[in-house]
Amino acid sequence: MGNVMTSSAKTLTSVSSRQKLQKQDIPLCAAVGLMFLLALLPSFNVYITFVLAPIILWLLFTSDDYYALLPIFLFFSEQLILTVNNPIFRIYSYLFFAKFIISKKKVDINPILLPTVLVIVLYSAFALMHADTSIIIKNYLLKNLKPPSNFMINFRLVFKTMVDMTFIMLMAQILKANRKLSDRFFIVWVLAAVASGIYGFTAHNIFDYNMGFSSNTGAEISVVRYNGSFNDPNYMCLFMTSAIFAVVTLDVFKKRYLKYSLLAILYFFVLASGSLTAIIVNILAWAVYIILKYKKASILILLVAAVAGLGTFFTVTHAPVLKNLSVVQNLEERVNRQFKSGIENSSADTLTSNRSKQWEYYINYYKKENIYKKLFGGNIVTSMSLDPVFVKENNAGVPHQAYLGFLIDFGAVGLILVVGCFILKNVVYILHYIRSKSDYMLMLLMINFLWAVYAMTLDYFANWKLMFCYFL
Numbered sequence: 424m425g426n427v428m429t430s431s432a433k434t435l436t437s438v439s440s441r442q443k444l445q446k447q448d449i450p451l452c453a454a455v456g457l458m459f460l461l462a463l464l465p466s467f468n469v470y471i472t473f474v475l476a477p478i479i480l481w482l483l484f485t486s487d488d489y490y491a492l493l494p495i496f497l498f499f500s501e502q503l504i505l506t507v508n509n510p511i512f513r514i515y516s517y518l519f520f521a522k523f524i525i526s527k528k529k530v531d532i533n534p535i536l537l538p539t540v541l542v543i544v545l546y547s548a549f550a551l552m553h554a555d556t557s558i559i560i561k562n563y564l565l566k567n568l569k570p571p572s573n574f575m576i577n578f579r580l581v582f583k584t585m586v587d588m589t590f591i592m593l594m595a596q597i598l599k600a601n602r603k604l605s606d607r608f609f610i611v612w613v614l615a616a617v618a619s620g621i622y623g624f625t626a627h628n629i630f631d632y633n634m635g636f637s638s639n640t641g642a643e644i645s646v647v648r649y650n651g652s653f654n655d656p657n658y659m660c661l662f663m664t665s666a667i668f669a670v671v672t673l674d675v676f677k678k679r680y681l682k683y684s685l686l687a688i689l690y691f692f693v694l695a696s697g698s699l700t701a702i703i704v705n706i707l708a709w710a711v712y713i714i715l716k717y718k719k720a721s722i723l724i725l726l727v728a729a730v731a732g733l734g735t736f737f738t739v740t741h742a743p744v745l746k747n748l749s750v751v752q753n754l755e756e757r758v759n760r761q762f763k764s765g766i767e768n769s770s771a772d773t774l775t776s777n778r779s780k781q782w783e784y785y786i787n788y789y790k791k792e793n794i795y796k797k798l799f800g801g802n803i804v805t806s807m808s809l810d811p812v813f814v815k816e817n818n819a820g821v822p823h824q825a826y827l828g829f830l831i832d833f834g835a836v837g838l839i840l841v842v843g844c845f846i847l848k849n850v851v852y853i854l855h856y857i858r859s860k861s862d863y864m865l866m867l868l869m870i871n872f873l874w875a876v877y878a879m880t881l882d883y884f885a886n887w888k889l890m891f892c893y894f895l
Contacts, residue, residue, distance in 0.1 A: 451488045451607070454478050455614050458495050461502060462618040462652075465626035468502045472511050475503065479515055483522055487604050490519075490597055494612035497662060497888050498619040498652050516590045523593060530596045535848045536894060538840040542833055543588050543885075547581045550801050550832070554580055554808040580807060587887035595894035602863060609669045609866070613676070613685060616666035619651035619659065620692030630656060630697075646753045648697035658889075660701035661877045663693055665892070668708065668869040674862050695750040697757055704876050706732070711872050715856065715865060778823040778880060785822045785831055800834030806886040825878035825889075832884060845875070845893060870895055 454475060461471045482489040492515065496503065500512040523530075556576045563570035570576070598605045622628065630648040653659040670676045670685045693701050713728065714721045739745045740755065785804075789797065796802070803810045804821060805828075813820065822828045829838045849871050856864040874892040883889040 447486060447488070450478050450482050450486070451491060451611070454482075454492055454495060455611060455618075458499060458615060458618045459621070461499060462621040463625060465502070465622060469504060469506075472503045472505055476505075476511060476514075479511070479518070483518055487601070488607065489522060490594060490604060491607045491611050493594060494608065494615040497612070497891070498615040499622075500888070501654070502622075502652060516586065519590055519594070520586075528597065530593060530600065532592070532596055533848065535844055535851065536592070539844045539893075540588075540592065542837045542840050544585070546800070546833060546837070547584050550803055551581045551584060551805075551808070552577045554803050555811050557811070584807070584885045587885065588890065591887050591891040592894045595891065599867075599895070605863065606673065606675045609673060610675060612662075613666045613669055613689075616651075616663050616692075617685070617688055619653070620649075620663070620688070620695070623649040623651040623659075623692070623695065626652075628652065646697060646756050647749065648753065649692070649695040649750075651692060651696070656696035656698045657700050657877070657881060660693055660696050660698045660704075661873060661881070661889070661892075663689055663696075664701060664705055664708065664873055665870045667693075667705075668712065668873070669866055671712065672862050672866040672869060691750070694754060697750075697753045699754075699757055700877070700880050702754075704873065707876060708869060708873060712865075712869060715853075715868060781820045781823050782827060784816075784820070785827050788816075789830060796834060798834045798836050800830070800832050800837055802831045804828055804831050805884055806882060821882045823880060823882060825881060825883040828882050828884055845871070867895055 457471050457475050457478075461468055464471075479489070479492065482492065496512040496515060500510050503511050505511055505514075552574075554577050556573045559576050560570040571579075598608055628650045630646075630650065632646060648656045650656050651659040651663065653662075667686060667689050670682055670689070676682050676685065693705065709728065710725060713724050717724050739751055745751060804813060806821075809821065822831065826838065826842065829841055833841065849868065852864055852868050852871070855861070856868060870892055874889075881889070883893070
């Protein structure tokens with residue numbers, strides 16, 4: 424009888440525990456559900472934001488799932504607004520610090536990243552405080568409002584930069600210290616990527632442009648590229664591809680029907696972006712994944728994968744049911760017009776979607792600078808502000824390469840520190856992965872690899888979303 428009572432007690436405890444876990448899941452599930460509702464009903468974004476607000480507050484006081492909400496804002500920060508120019512993410516990020524302080528959560532900051540933190544602090548204090556304010560002042564005057572002083576405008580810029588960088592650095596360390604929380608975080612990331620892809624179609628968030636005229640029919644060739652919930656298809660694909668490799672690597676996605684279904688959906692959205700960069704990066708990423716995962720057997724697997732990839736490409740481009748899909752036609756037109764034309768005409772600018780002119784301009788600009796600026800930077804070429812000289816001389820162009828942006832902003836010393844810390848961090852990850860074979864460590868390595876490769880074509884600083892991947 425005693426054994427039966429003990430067994431019953433254990434069973435009740437187990438059931439109670441499961442019920443409690445299910446109750447704890449409800450707020451996070453509700454937040455994810457709202458994200459899909461937003462994807463289906465884009466015009467209801469403000470109403471959905473107001474429904475999301477109490478869920479954020481509830482998790483703030485009750486659960487660490489508050490941290491797992493971040494992927495929602497990685498994908499939908501521009502859509503989730505309370506009023507115009509008032510995103511709820513800003514409130515979420517400020518409340519994060521309140522939760523962090525009140526909970527007295529101990530976080531071990533990775534010492535490898537401290538030099539990067541120092542570079543950002545010094546840059547914010549000595550460069551951003553002198554950012555151009557003319558555009559902001561002009562916007563105030565257009566609204567018949569009295570603009571703040573230059574000091575106050577730049578102080579807000581510095582404050583925002585420091586808050587965002589501190590926020591993402593602490594968030595990354597919290598996630599890496601808690602595997603269960605991190606699994607939930609990346610589940611939300613993957614679901615957010617799916618919702619983002621759907622949003623691109625329902626909101627018709629696209630790049631639609633003319634690529635010339637067909638030599639056969641003379642008809643105008645128009646290409647449609649879906650951006651998901653982002654304003655640029657390449658930025659979308661960085662986060663979409665990160666979701667893909669979370670599905671590939673993490674054990675929480677090990678059920679085959681779930682894994683393959685998610686991969687098919689996510690790759691459809693990548694193809695719909697029409698991003699040639701994404702195709703190239705994905706090929707490289709799969710090669711790196713196979714080498715890390717299978718080591719000695721990787722050569723044979725890479726050969727088999729190459730044959731399978733060519734077979735898939737041939738099938739997609741020749742089978743009528745697939746070839747006639749608009750996403751396939753759009754991608755094929757971009758390959759024909761950009762790659763073939765670029766190679767035939769030996770045009771680096773065509774091959775790089777007009778990026779090579781930007782790279783050449785900024786490299787030449789750097790060469791002309793004095794030795795101090797070459798070493799320590801001080802220019803302002805960021806996602807939030809741009810020195811007027813670059814607007815006048817280069818028609819408002821940013822470098823379209825994160826490394827070149829770091830060089831112009833931070834100088835050679837800053838670039839070496841930022842990139843050196845990133846490389847050293849990943850060397851540690853590789854050694855850890857070799858010892859542990861951890862699925863989580865493999866995922867971090869893949870996200871870091873994607874960040875490093877995409878940095879060749881995108882600008883990062885001081886976009887908190889893109890810099891978040893740096894600190895992971």
